[in-house]
Amino acid sequence: MANVFQQIGAVTAMNIRTIPDRLGISMVIVAGIAGVVGVLIAMLAMAEGFAATLASTGRMDRVIVLRVGSIDELGSTLGVEQARLIADVPGVKRGADGAPLALPEVYALTNISKKGDTTGAQTNAVVRGTSPDVFKVRPEAKIVDGRMFEPGKREVVVGRAARAEYANLDIGKTVEVRDGAWLIVGEFESGGDVHESEVWVDAAALHDAVRAQFYSTITLQLEDDRAETFQAFKDHMTQDPRLRAAPQREPEYYASRSEALETFITVIGYTVAVIMAIGAVFGALNTMYAAVATRSVEIATLRAIGFGGGPVVCSIMIEALLLSLAGAIIGAAVAYVVFNGFQVSGLNFQTFSQVAFQFAVTPELVMKGIQWAWFIGFFGGLFPAVRAARQPVVDALRAA
Amino acid sequence: MKYFPLVWAALMRRKPRTILTMLSITVAFLLYGLLQGVLAAFTAGIDIAGADRLITVGKYSFTQLQPVAYANQIRAVPGIKDVAFQSWFGGIYQTERNFFAQFPSDVEPYLRLYPEVLLPEDQKQALLKTRTGAVVLKRLADKYGWKVGDKVPIISTIWPKKDGSSVWEFDLVGIFDCKDGATRAQHEYLLFHHEYFEEARAFGQGRVGWFIERTEDPSKNAEIALSIDKMFANSPSPTKTDSEKAFNQGFVKQFGNLQMILGGIMAAVIFTLLLLTGNTMMQSVRERIPELAVLKTLGYSDRTVLALVLVEALLLCLVAAAIGIGLAMWAAPVIGAGIPFPGFTGMKVGAGAAALGAAIAVGLALMVGLPPALRAMRLDIVNALSGH
Numbered sequence: 001m002a003n004v005f006q007q008i009g010a011v012t013a014m015n016i017r018t019i020p021d022r023l024g025i026s027m028v029i030v031a032g033i034a035g036v037v038g039v040l041i042a043m044l045a046m047a048e049g050f051a052a053t054l055a056s057t058g059r060m061d062r063v064i065v066l067r068v069g070s071i072d073e074l075g076s077t078l079g080v081e082q083a084r085l086i087a088d089v090p091g092v093k094r095g096a097d098g099a100p101l102a103l104p105e106v107y108a109l110t111n112i113s114k115k116g117d118t119t120g121a122q123t124n125a126v127v128r129g130t131s132p133d134v135f136k137v138r139p140e141a142k143i144v145d146g147r148m149f150e151p152g153k154r155e156v157v158v159g160r161a162a163r164a165e166y167a168n169l170d171i172g173k174t175v176e177v178r179d180g181a182w183l184i185v186g187e188f189e190s191g192g193d194v195h196e197s198e199v200w201v202d203a204a205a206l207h208d209a210v211r212a213q214f215y216s217t218i219t220l221q222l223e224d225d226r227a228e229t230f231q232a233f234k235d236h237m238t239q240d241p242r243l244r245a246a247p248q249r250e251p252e253y254y255a256s257r258s259e260a261l262e263t264f265i266t267v268i269g270y271t272v273a274v275i276m277a278i279g280a281v282f283g284a285l286n287t288m289y290a291a292v293a294t295r296s297v298e299i300a301t302l303r304a305i306g307f308g309g310g311p312v313v314c315s316i317m318i319e320a321l322l323l324s325l326a327g328a329i330i331g332a333a334v335a336y337v338v339f340n341g342f343q344v345s346g347l348n349f350q351t352f353s354q355v356a357f358q359f360a361v362t363p364e365l366v367m368k369g370i371q372w373a374w375f376i377g378f379f380g381g382l383f384p385a386v387r388a389a390r391q392p393v394v395d396a397l398r399a400a
Numbered sequence: 401m402k403y404f405p406l407v408w409a410a411l412m413r414r415k416p417r418t419i420l421t422m423l424s425i426t427v428a429f430l431l432y433g434l435l436q437g438v439l440a441a442f443t444a445g446i447d448i449a450g451a452d453r454l455i456t457v458g459k460y461s462f463t464q465l466q467p468v469a470y471a472n473q474i475r476a477v478p479g480i481k482d483v484a485f486q487s488w489f490g491g492i493y494q495t496e497r498n499f500f501a502q503f504p505s506d507v508e509p510y511l512r513l514y515p516e517v518l519l520p521e522d523q524k525q526a527l528l529k530t531r532t533g534a535v536v537l538k539r540l541a542d543k544y545g546w547k548v549g550d551k552v553p554i555i556s557t558i559w560p561k562k563d564g565s566s567v568w569e570f571d572l573v574g575i576f577d578c579k580d581g582a583t584r585a586q587h588e589y590l591l592f593h594h595e596y597f598e599e600a601r602a603f604g605q606g607r608v609g610w611f612i613e614r615t616e617d618p619s620k621n622a623e624i625a626l627s628i629d630k631m632f633a634n635s636p637s638p639t640k641t642d643s644e645k646a647f648n649q650g651f652v653k654q655f656g657n658l659q660m661i662l663g664g665i666m667a668a669v670i671f672t673l674l675l676l677t678g679n680t681m682m683q684s685v686r687e688r689i690p691e692l693a694v695l696k697t698l699g700y701s702d703r704t705v706l707a708l709v710l711v712e713a714l715l716l717c718l719v720a721a722a723i724g725i726g727l728a729m730w731a732a733p734v735i736g737a738g739i740p741f742p743g744f745t746g747m748k749v750g751a752g753a754a755a756l757g758a759a760i761a762v763g764l765a766l767m768v769g770l771p772p773a774l775r776a777m778r779l780d781i782v783n784a785l786s787g788h
Contacts, residue, residue, distance in 0.1 A: 008681025025683045028676050032424070039665055046661075069566035074463065075490050075558040077603065109461040121653040122462065142694055178460055214410045244564065244746070264741070268438075272431060272665055276672070279427035286420045290683060347654040352463065354654070 007311035008318075011302060013160055015319045016066075018295070022111050025290040030285035033327025034300065036276045037369035041335040041361060043269025044368070046344070047262045049306035049360040054258035054348075057193035058250025059298055062137070062235065065218045065247045072351045074108035078215045078245065085244055086218050089235035093134055094223045103137040105130045106203050106214070110177055112166045115362050125166060126353045127177055128195070129203035137221050141195065146171040146186030154205050157186040159196035161356035165345045169199070178211040190269070194254060194311020197345065197356040219250070222326075224252035225370055248322060257350045277376050285321060292388040298394030309389035316388060320381025321374055328373030335369075336361045406695075407712050410688065418716065425720035425764075426727070427758055429674045435529050435662050436753035441736060442652055444582035444746030449645035452618040453513065454625055456611040457647070459638040463488070463490020465607035468594075468639050471506070473631060474611055481616050487597065487609035489553040490566070491590075492620035493544060500540055500742055501589040502554060504597035504608075513614050517591075523548065523574030534570035534592035538577040539584060539737075539745065546572055546594045554590070560602045568600070568751035572643070581733055582746035599702075629665070637661045670760060678768040681713055692776050693784030706777040713769025715763065721761035724755050 019026050024241040058064070065086055070076035075252055077363050087102035095101050106129030111122045149155035157173055163169045174181035182201065190196050207213045222229050234247050248256075292299070299312055341398070406589055411418045434548055456474065457463025474526075489502040494668055507527060511517060519527070519535055527533045536546065550572045560566045570592055578584045598605060625641035632639045644648070653689045657787060684691075729749040737748025 024679045028679045029674035031672055031679070035668055035675075039668050042664075067560070069557060069560060071492075071496055071557045079754075082703075109463050111461060117653070119650070121650040123462065124654060176460060190604075200744070244560075272435070275427060275431045275434070276669060279424045279431075279673075282420045282424040282427065286417055286424075288682055289416060289420075295581065301739075344657055345655070 002006065004308065004311060007307050008314045009255055011307065011311050011315035012318045013165055013289075014125070014298070015031075015295075015315050019319070019323075020364050022291060022294060023039070025287050029280075029284040029287035029320065029323045029377065029380060030327040030330065032188065032280035033142065033324050034331035036273055036280045037328045037331030037373055037375065038335045039276060040269060040273035040372060041332055041365050041369045042339050042359070043265060044365050045339055045359040045361045047265040047269065048362060048365065050254070050265065050346075050355070050357045051258045051262045052356040052360055053192065053355065054194050054320075055251060055255040056191065057195065057254040059140075059225065060224050060249055060251055060370045061229075062250045063220050063222060063230065063247040064250050064253050065220065065237075065245045066216075066253075068244045068246050070246075070340045073216050074109070074352050075104075076107075076216050078104070080215065082243065082245065083215045083273045084238070085240070087195070087220065089220075089233065089236050089243070091222055091229065091236055093223050096263060101137050102214040103131055103134060103219040104203065105217055105219065106206050107216035108178070108206070109173075110199075112162075112169070112175060112199075114165060116185050117167070123166070124347060124353045125162065127206070128197040128198045128200045129206035130200050131203060137219055138190070138195075140193070141187050141188050141190040144189045146184075147204050148198070149185055149205075150204055153202065154180075154182040154206075154209065155185045156182045156199050156201050157188050158199045160189045161196040161343070161345070162188060162199055164343065165354075165356045165370065175199065177209065180207060191239055192358075193353055197354060219247075220247070257348065260350045261348055273372065277372060280376050280381050284320065284324070284376055284385060286380050287323065288316065288384035289387075291319065292384045296388070296396045297389060300391065303393045304397070312389045313385040316385035317378070317381045319355050320377045320385075324372065324373040324377025324380075328370045331373075332361075332366045332369050336366075361365070403708060403711070406708060407715060410684075410708070411716065413688070414684070417684065418678065421677055422716060422720040424676055425717060425761075427688060428669050428772055429724025429761070430726075430727050430731075431669055432748045432757055432760070433664055433667055433725045433753065434469060434732060435545075436757075437728060437732030437736065437747040437749050438744075439659065439662055440582075440732075440748055440750060441585060441744050441746040442655065444574050445648035446645055447654060448516075448582050448586065448613075449643070449648050450513075451490070451643070451645070451655050451689060452621070453617060454613040454621060454628075454641050456613065456628055456641040459629075459640045462610060464637065464702035465604060465609065466611070466639065467727050468598075468606055468608045469610060470637075470639070474628055476628055477624060477631070479615050479617065479620050480613050482509050482512055482614040483611055484513050485594070485608045486510070487554055487594070488558070488610045489554075489597070490558040491556045493552070498544070499618040500513040502534075503589055503591055503736070504763055505591055505596045506594050507591065510591070510612070513612055514587070515580055515683055517576050518578060519574050519576040519585055523576075526573040530571055530573050531593060531595050531596050532569065532571050533573040534590050535576055536572065536590040537584065537588050538575050540590065541572075541575045543740070548572055548575060552590075558595070559604070561600045562602050564602070581585075581736055585743050585746040586625060588742045588745070612649070613641075614712040626722065643740040656680050660672075670675065670764065672763060677717070677764065678771070681768045683775055684774050685709060687781045689779065689784050690777075696779060696781050702777045705779070706773045709773035709776045710766070710769045714765040717765035717768070718758070721757055721764075725749065725757045730753065 066076040083104040087100045094102040107125045109124045110127050112125040158169045171184050173184050339359040340361040342359045348355045471483050471485050485505040486503045486505045492499050492504045552570045552572050554568050557565050578587050628641045629639050732747045732749050736744045
């Protein structure tokens with residue numbers, strides 16, 4: 001048995017030492033696989049980054065309450081009285097002043113030009129009509145530049161990602177919200193979550209501008225993040241028929257809003273990668289057939305002096321897999337350098353609004369790329385290897 | 401033409417290599433074609449938009465509701481022939497996964513504005529007579545197994561009814577279709593009466609989503625759009641009127657840098673191909689150096705040898721690209737019709753995309769063929785024959 005391993009080792013070492021002589025044709029397998037792995041990782045990194053941005057929004061000890069039957073903030077409407085009743089449901093934590101930590105908000109959209117866009121295209125930028133006390137309920141958010149808007153005034157604070165994505169969202173400039181232009185007075189950060197794509201205004205000022213009083217959602221702070229606490233709160237809420245509203249834990253709500261687009265990008269990514277992989281298998285076959293052909297005499301000589309067919313097959317497979325690994329590493333490295341952290345903004349179909357997010361090239365994705373590369377390399381190496389081992393020794397030696 | 405057998409012999413010299421290289425290129429151009437098809441599906445609405453139709457939405461966002469009374473004021477604007485209004489219903493069938501569009505509409509003028517909605521006359525009459533009536537695109541009816549005469553329950557995620565329920569029941573009185581996939585993608589919805597919506601909804605009375613107008617003379621559209629917006633500029637609900645084409649264009653832009661992402665994938669595919677085919681070509685020419693030297697010895701000029709290698713590359717790339725793009729042209733509409741997601745029925749590879757593909761194939765052939773061709777041209781006969 002040891003003999004077989006020695007043989008594999010000897011033949012593999014010989015193969016690998018001669019790769020530099022066949023660099024050109026060896027590049028075919030490497031380039032083909034680098035292409036597949038690069039595209040696969042880039043697409044999945046996009047899906048991953050988008051999902052992560054939504055999933056990182058909110059905390060398990062907070063709930064967001066929507067009107068019964070609504071599936072997103074834009075489609076939800078809560079009356080002022082309804083919101084007040086919801087804030088008084090037992091289980092909502094109270095602040096130092098004894099008032100419930102509740103945040104009724106208006107969720108609306110407005111057109112803001114993206115940077116570099118000259119056509120004035122629609123953008124569905126999110127305007128969140130919130131409270132000057134928003135930080136009591138969302139302590140992860142904080143003003144990083146300028147100041148917070150003042151109660152009742154037509155002033156705006158912009159999210160970090162919104163400021164980066166949209167044109168002219170700098171402090172001191174104005175943005176069209178409703179009923180004219182509003183002054184931008186500050187910029188906030190929120191731990192890289194979905195809120196950073198939004199612009200925040202005072203809900204009361206927004207009510208005044210649209211001449212209507214209603215909220216979209218109400219966000220509540222519970223006592224703790226235990227499932228029982230949430231269940232108890234939910235039970236209280238569903239028992240009161242006046243409320244007509246349904247609570248969800250924040251991270252669960254936001255994560256559910258990423259499913260459609262995440263699936264969409266992932267499906268496109270895998271489809272493209274599968275088709276490219278088929279092309280790369282043909283390229284890999286080319287490389288390995290060439291590798292076998294240029295060494296047919298060496299292989300036949302080895303067979304003649306007693307090396308078995310198994311070690312020959314193994315050594316060629318190992319060569320194919322090593323070249324595949326090189327391709328995977330190049331592809332992953334390019335995807336990482338070019339895309340990791342790259343920020344884009346797109347329409348989330350499920351919320352009808354723009355979300356900015358960053359590509360996230362994770363170690364899991366790189367591992368997935370290497371798996372794909374080996375899969376391609378395996379098929380690319382198998383047939384040439386078998387052919388090499390099966391070739392009659394005499395024919396091969398005579399052809400030389 | 402007399403050199404064709406020489407080129408053919410070169411390609412057939414190592415048949416497996418030629419076939420494998422061709423297959424790689426074919427697959428790459430198939431992918432190119434399909435991605436172009438996806439792009440076409442997304443932009444289909446721009447190309448088929450009616451030139452004489454305008455859309456009036458809220459100035460700040462098309463999700464803002466507008467007073468329904470605007471319809472009459474718009475109708476009085478000189479140059480306007482027809483006006484209809486619609487709203488976004490946000491309904492789902494059974495679960496959120498079965499999401500598709502439903503529009504409570506001013507049905508009679510709406511159908512006049514969109515003659516591409518092919519609804520049989522008797523079903524149209526039935527719709528006009530039935531207050532809770534609805535018509536739906538055939539593709540959707542097939543997907544959910546609905547037939548004319550069925551009662552279809554749709555859950556609105558936005559509009560509860562006055563009785564507190566969010567389930568709206570419609571009498572399906574008709575099923576319409578469109579002449580092609582691109583138009584179908586624009587009309588993938590359920591259409592029902594604004595009157596039913598207005599009476600039954602719990603709030604929002606007197607407000608609708610947007611207005612669609614037809615003008616008498618499309619060349620005056622810009623002017624008419626301005627006069628509509630001017631009329632409402634100082635009201636609590638100012639408007640923004642655009643041609644249907646511009647509106648659809650704006651909507652496509654919403655999806656973000658889709659064009660950039662698909663373009664990036666295509667560039668990666670083509671670049672990979674360049675490395676892949678280029679190396680194979682180099683290898684192939686290197687193996688044939690003695691043969692090329694023999695040709696030169698026989699009196700073939702440097703230029704002829706250059707041309708022979710280039711033509712070989714061109715033939716390989718163009719044939720493979722033609723097969724790949726041809727496959728994509730056939731497959732795109734089939735795939736588009738099969739994707740359960742709304743909006744893909746417009747998938748197709750147009751003449752422009754095919755021509756661009758051919759141009760890319762020629763460029764690819766030149767880029768991979770030129771270095772080995774130049775090498776072949778510059779061959780020194782003595783060295784080449786002596787094997788150095």
